Amino acid sequence: MATTIRLRQNGPLIVEGDDVTVLDWNGNPYEVLKRPVALCRCGASTRKPFCDGTHSRIGFAAAEAAVTGSEEKPAT
Numbered sequence: 001m002a003t004t005i006r007l008r009q010n011g012p013l014i015v016e017g018d019d020v021t022v023l024d025w026n027g028n029p030y031e032v033l034k035r036p037v038a039l040c041r042c043g044a045s046t047r048k049p050f051c052d053g054t055h056s057r058i059g060f061a062a063a064e065a066a067v068t069g070s071e072e073k074p075a076t
């Protein structure tokens with residue numbers, strides 16, 4: 001299964017795939033307890049980098065949708 005990153009509306013990034021590993025900046029793996037992997041997008045999780053559901057309680061709203069012009073651009 002190819003890895004897919006799906007944005008939940010007003011919620012986390014869902015990483016779907018059979019072989020997903022989450023590494024910290026030193027290359028050390030986090031223990032992944034649930035799959036698919038849900039990564040916090042709101043910045044308020046107490047279990048970063050994983051989502052803990054706090055986005056719902058704080059009313060996180062994200063407007064990003066895949067529309068023309070939203071293609072990834074190289075970092076500058």
Ligand code: FES
Pocket residue numbers: 011012013039040041042043044045050051052053054055056
């Ligand atoms: S996206 Fe769920 S806690 Fe941040």
